[in-house]
Amino acid sequence: MTSLVFLFAFGLKPGIDFTGGSLLHLKFDQAVSSREITSLLTSNDLTGVIVQSSGDNEVIIKTKALNTQEERLSVLSLLEQNFGAFEELRFDSVGPVIGSELKSKAMWQIFFVIIGILLYIAYAFRNIAKSKVSSHISSWKFSWAAILALVHDVVIVIGVFALLGKWMNVEVDILFITAILTTLGFSVNDTIVVFDRIRENMQKEQGYTFPEIIDMSVSQSIVRSVNTSFTVLFVLLALAFFGGQTIFYFVVALIVGVVVGTYSSIFIASPFLFFSSRNKE
Numbered sequence: 001m002t003s004l005v006f007l008f009a010f011g012l013k014p015g016i017d018f019t020g021g022s023l024l025h026l027k028f029d030q031a032v033s034s035r036e037i038t039s040l041l042t043s044n045d046l047t048g049v050i051v052q053s054s055g056d057n058e059v060i061i062k063t064k065a066l067n068t069q070e071e072r073l074s075v076l077s078l079l080e081q082n083f084g085a086f087e088e089l090r091f092d093s094v095g096p097v098i099g100s101e102l103k104s105k106a107m108w109q110i111f112f113v114i115i116g117i118l119l120y121i122a123y124a125f126r127n128i129a130k131s132k133v134s135s136h137i138s139s140w141k142f143s144w145a146a147i148l149a150l151v152h153d154v155v156i157v158i159g160v161f162a163l164l165g166k167w168m169n170v171e172v173d174i175l176f177i178t179a180i181l182t183t184l185g186f187s188v189n190d191t192i193v194v195f196d197r198i199r200e201n202m203q204k205e206q207g208y209t210f211p212e213i214i215d216m217s218v219s220q221s222i223v224r225s226v227n228t229s230f231t232v233l234f235v236l237l238a239l240a241f242f243g244g245q246t247i248f249y250f251v252v253a254l255i256v257g258v259v260v261g262t263y264s265s266i267f268i269a270s271p272f273l274f275f276s277s278r279n280k281e
Contacts, residue, residue: 001157002159002160002261003156003158003159003160003162004155005159006105006124006159006160006163007155007158007159007162007168008161009162010015010162010163010165010166010245011094011130011162011165012161012162012164012172013166013169013170013171013172014027014099014103014171014172014173015062015171015172015173016062016065016092016099016171016173017092017094017099017102017173017174018099018100018102018103018106018172019099019114019171020063020065020094020095020099021048021061021063021064021065021093021094021099022060022062022063022064022065022066022072022091022092022093022094023060023062023090023091023092024060024061024063024075024076024088024090024091024094024263025054025058025060025061025088025089025091025246026060026061026079026086026087026088026089027055027057027058027086027087028057028058028059028060028084028085028086028133029057029084029085029086029088030057030083030084031057031174032057032059032083034051034052034053034059034205035051036083037051037061037079037083038050038051038250040078040079040082041061041063041075041078041270046063046064046075046077047063047064047154048062048063048064049062050062050122050169050171051061051062052245053245054245054246055144055244055245058089060245060246063075065093065094065095065157066093068163072091073108074260076088081087087186093194094107100175106174106177108185109177109181110154110177110180110181111186113181114150114184115149116145116149116201117146117147117150117184117188118143118144118147120141120145121139121142121143121146121188121195122139122140122142122143123176124190124192125137125139125143125195125199126139126274127139137202137273137276137277141277142195142273143186143194144272145191145268145269145270145272145273145276146191146192146195146245147190148268148269148270148272149187149191149264149265149268149269150184150187150188150191150264152260152264152268153183153184153187153260153261153264154180154183154262157179157180157183157253157256157257157260158180160252160253160256161176161249161253164249164252167204170249174254175248175249175250176246176250176253177251178250178274179253179257180253180257181263182257183256183257183258183260186257186258186261187257187260187261187262187264187265190225190228190229190261190262190265191264191269193221193224193225193263193265194217194218194225194265194266194269194270195269195273197217197220197221198213198217198270198273201213201216201217201220209275210274210277211277213277214270214274215274218266218270219272222266225262225265225266226262229258229259229261229262232258233255233258233259236251236254236255237255239251240252240255
């Protein structure tokens with residue numbers, strides 16, 4: 001709920017991948033201030049200027065589209081005059097038409113991934129109705145429980161970045177969409193592990209009610225899920241500390257996604273199965 005409040009109150013701050021614009025990655029020979037660079041460029045009529053530090057004496061500058069070579073060279077000359085010599089490590093430019101197309105494709109990617117997961121789980125658990133314990137639990141209930149957990153995970157990640165965009169000017173780009181899709185894949189993997197254990201226990205355990213089987217299955221799989229998540233988190237934390245500014249917020253999105261994906265499989269998807277089964281009993 002809090003993430004939804006952040007999303008509707010602040011919204012996401014789209015990067016140049018979606019709005020169009022230019023990106024300069026520069027390495028100066030001396031220390032420079034991001035605030036001073038922002039002030040200089042803004043005072044020279046450049047709009048949408050965002051400057052981020054990136055390693056020793058390196059900055060990433062995002063601004064409106066520099067459509068011509070003259071505009072780009074003018075910005076570089078202005079920076080050299082005020083802050084000294086530098087090396088241009090990277091230059092990217094994205095037009096507004098391409099940005100709008102990327103945004104549309106990103107939304108469709110997320111939509112088709114969710115639909116694919118829904119259909120896959122329904123197919124994978126199609127024989128659940130033959131269970132000795134509870135024949136009224138259909139495979140579609142497993143699918144909808146997994147989708148509910150996935151929606152929860154995505155909303156949490158988006159809410160965090162809405163807050164970061166408001167207070168730290170963090171933008172969302174193609175890497176953010178990649179992090180969302182990765183979160184979906186990681187979360188559904190954890191969910192299927194729990195669900196598969198529930199299915200196995202439904203087919204072999206005698207004398208247990210469905211809520212007891214859910215509790216038993218979660219207890220049997222929780223250690224595996226937590227250990228797997230910690231293994232991934234160790235790698236992500238190393239990337240966050242040593243991977244550089246360019247991928248920092250991509251890694252932050254993955255860390256949030258892994259954490260919420262782990263507990264949603266246990267504390268959201270499984271309880272949803274329990275409450276949906278009560279409606280038929």
